[in-house]
Amino acid sequence: MKVFTSTFSKQALTRAGAVLLAFTMLVSCKKDDPYDFDGTYYAQVNFINASSDAGSASLFIDDVQRTPNAVAYGNASGYNKCYAGQQTATVQAGNNQTVVATSSVQLDANTNYTIFLAGQSGALSLIQVTDDMTAPSTGNAKVRFVNASSNASGASLTFGSTIIASNVNYTSGSAYSEIKAGSYAAVLVSGSTKVTNTAITLESGKIYTLYAKGVAGNTSSANALTIGIFQNK
Structure with missing residues (x-):
């Protein structure tokens, strides 16, 4: 019985080693692509x-x-x-x-x-x-704000009277907020620069990232400070 157990263990180890080697080679091949x-x-x-x-x-x-x-x-x-x-x-x-x-x-x-x-x-x-791809509560959308404008320090974003983000510095982002689905005037403020976007519609169950882009104080259409929006889900 002892001899059988010893022989079986060696066979098992050999087979396990072969399987492990094959798996390693398979993973390596896939990482080549x-x-x-x-x-x-x-x-x-x-x-x-x-x-x-x-x-x-x-x-x-x-x-x-x-x-x-x-x-x-x-x-x-x-x-x-x-x-x-x-x-x-x-x-x-x-x-x-x-x-x-x-x-x-x-x-x-x-x-x-x-x-x-x-x-x-x-x-x-x-x-x-x-x-965060976790769905918001029924009837709500989920929104966060990221400041991607290098000179828009301490940026704030509001939807009507609802504050989405306050005093967000460049390269930083806010936590997510849930807000009732609907149409809003999104107001971005950085210092004396104020941007209003009246065409933001949030759908129930959706997740959005709003972000500051462009240059605060620049009046050209190509570089002016504006609000970007991406629907994450």
Whole structure:
């Protein structure tokens, strides 16, 4: 009986080792294809271009392009899969798609993120925020605010008499707020600069990110401080 047990254990170990080796090789092969996420842990990343003068931009995670197409100012890529873990986010922009911003990012599995390209050429930043995809209460929408305008310090956002965010500095974001679904005049204030957007409609059950983009005090249509909006869900 002792001999049988010893022989069986060796066989089991041999088989287990073979299975482990095969699994390791399988995972390694899949990681050779940076767009194959079968059997891997991944996050979902959305990219927003909030820089008015950087030009169209693309997001790379560990040197792999994660935006199918270059993203124009004020637009978003939508969510794309990225491997989980500590990685390097790089943005290429302009006609030559040169590197304009780099940052280390932590991407956790089964988590959604938004990465902003923010600020102005020569001093661009990447802002990473975690997206809470938990649905709001029935009849409500969920909203948060991110300040992606480099000179809009202490920005505040209100919907009518409802304060969504107050005194949010550049590269920072607010917590989520639930608000009754409907149409609102969203008012963004930074110092003496006030921006009103009367065409914001929030749908029940939806999640939104509003963000400051452009340059406070600039009056040109291309660079003026404005409110951007992205529907996360």
